[in-house]
Each structure stands twice: as structure tokens, then as C-alpha cells.
Amino acid sequence: MTDLRFGVIGWGYWGPKIARNLDGIPQGMVTMVADSDSRRLASLAVGKPWIQTTTQTSDIFRSNVDAVVIATPVRTHYQLAREALLHGKHVLVEKPLTANVAEAEELIALAQRQRRVLMVGHTFEYNPAVNELRKLVQNGDLGKLYCIEAERVNLGLFRSDINVIWDLAPHDVSILLYILGKKPEQIKVQAHAHLQPHIHDIAHLDLGFADGMTAHIHVSWLHPCKIRRVTVIGDARMAVYDDTNPAEMIKIYNKGADVHADPVVSYRFGAITIPHIDWIEP
Secondary structure: OOOEEEEEEOOOOHHHHHHHHHHOOOOEEEEEEEOOOHHHHHHHHHHOOOOEEEOOHHHHHHOOOOEEEEOOOHHHHHHHHHHHHHOOOEEEEOOOOOOOHHHHHHHHHHHHHHOOOEEEOOHHHHOHHHHHHHHHHHOOOOOOEEEEEEEEEEEOOOOOOOOHHHHHHHHHHHHHHHHHOOOOOEEEEEEEOOOEOOEOOEEEEEEEOOOOOEEEEEEEOEEEEEEEEEEEEEOOOEEEEEOOOOOOOEEEEEEEEEEEEOOEEEEEEEEEEOOOOOOOOO
């Protein structure tokens, strides 16, 4: 198999991290990097002189790279991804894919016409803890699912190009779709802009599914605590995924309640199981 040649556009925060993981692929290597800041490229040239650098994204599109990684501000995602696809490249875009739904749908259609892969950086789908949670759900270990509650909040980081929904919610939406294997039929959103006009910094998303299960997502840039948590409530067990607790990322609670005869409710308080998870970087 011929090695895949990757080009990376954007050498800020995410570009180097993605490139490091790409270099770990046995049949792949980063051969070209583009960034508008020549100083960033200069530091790259010192550490990895074999990588070709440029300040012009068009150089990557015209090069022999097989796939392009786009790790730039959201406002540039659509145009860069479109150009890459038109030049016959496979494309990986850091989330969110675009700044609006219409642009995303257009890119998906273009990728299908070009017969190229268009992928978004939904990294939690490759997270070992999320995969453990998915296994619990798919195997029926939690029983019939009642609801899922996801919370992704912190003080900042504030964005001026997109709102908190487009910034944070893609993580939790992708986690929900991945562990459930199905899509919601109804979505309701309530959002508020407190610090910047027209840029929502707090939002609540309610998702309804055909089988009656519900999901709630809370995202916020205005919260005193950093919380990254997904709670799955089933009639047999309950599970909590806490991304801020690396030692106990998944906890399975043998807890629940049953109504045998109105108004008698019996509560179940069993053991808490913490499965061992072999951590690897997604």
C-alpha cells in the first residue's frame, strides 16, 4: 500500500496535535503544512525540516498530497474544504464542519460527487471511555434507556466567530449519535446571549427519540466549574462518563426505582462499578 500523504492547513493549536497523530499512522505521513504566519512555519522547519511549508493554501491544493487537514478558524472551513474537494483531496475538518447547515450540506454533496472522504474531527468517537459507554448501551447492560443528560460547561473560552452551540455541542451530539446508533426526531433549543450581542453563551438542547427516550445537552461559556459529563439513565443501571476524572472516567451505578403498586415505590441501591479503561489518545 502506498503511503498516504497529508497536508495540514493551520499550524496553531490543533494543527500540530493532529499532525503528531497522523505521523503515528504506519502508512501515512505529513508532507506539507500551510499557515498564514511565517513565524510558526519557521519553528516547524527547524524541528521537521523534511516537511514542506508555505503561506499559500493553494500550494497544498495543487500538491501531490492525498488528504488535507483543515485546522483553521471556523469562518474559513467551508471555502478551504470546498477547494480541497474540488482538487480531488480527501478532507478532515476540525469541528464544527462549517458555520451553518447549508454550507455543511453543500460540502457533503460535493464530497459524494467527487467520491472523496469528508470527515469532521469528532474525536470523542475514538475515546476509549466513550467506547466503553457505547458498549454498555449497545449490549443492553443499562436496560431500557430513559434519558441521557450531557453537560459541557466552563468559564470561557469565549468565541466571537461562532456561538456556544456550534463550539461545544458538536462533541455531545456526536457522542449521543455514536453510543445510541440512532437520530432524534425532535430537537428544541433555548439559548441566551449575555456578554456579546447575538452570540449565545448559554444553551440547552432537548432531543426526543421515536422510542420515547429523551436527551438533554447543556453547554455554557458562563459557568464557575469545568464539567464534561454524560449521564445515561436506564431502568436496570445508570452510567456516568466524566471526562475530567481520568482515574474514574466511567462509573456504573446499580441504582434504580420500581413502582410495584401505587403509591408504593421501591428503590434499589447497589454497587458502583468502575471498569478499567486502557487509555490511548483519540
